[in-house]
Amino acid sequence: MVCTGVPLAVFTVMDVRDGHRKKVLPLAIAVGVLVACLVAFAAAGAPPVLVFVVASMLTGLVSKIPVARTWDVSWHSSIVAGFAVWMVYLFGPWALPPAIAAGAAIAWSRVHLGEHTPAQVVVGLAQGATTPLIILAIFG
Numbered sequence: 001m002v003c004t005g006v007p008l009a010v011f012t013v014m015d016v017r018d019g020h021r022k023k024v025l026p027l028a029i030a031v032g033v034l035v036a037c038l039v040a041f042a043a044a045g046a047p048p049v050l051v052f053v054v055a056s057m058l059t060g061l062v063s064k065i066p067v068a069r070t071w072d073v074s075w076h077s078s079i080v081a082g083f084a085v086w087m088v089y090l091f092g093p094w095a096l097p098p099a100i101a102a103g104a105a106i107a108w109s110r111v112h113l114g115e116h117t118p119a120q121v122v123v124g125l126a127q128g129a130t131t132p133l134i135i136l137a138i139f140g
Helices: 002-014 021-043 048-068 075-091 093-112 118-139
Strands: none
Touching: 021 048, 048 075, 048 118, 075 093, 075 118, 093 118
């Protein structure tokens, strides 16, 4: 709850929609929260998969910081793609069709609502799926 709730609250309160540069402080706060969660989970002997999920969240977030200063990659698409990878890893191939459907629906909605270009959505999907795959390749 803390690992996802606090960063989301920071983004909401700081209203990051006003510009790319305003995203830097909330991103830094979110990184700090995720590092604290990662350390706490590892120290408490949390199940490895939980540590891996938080590590992939942290990796994904850090990889977005340089891009967020100049370009508006779809965070929604990135998050759903990362979630999809973890669902398939945890529950097997039967989770793939609903994961693809969720990703497609969110990607379409971001473009349809005029929040992102198709390129921003595709990069978000790729970035979101890549980070958990990297964590799994290293640690899984």
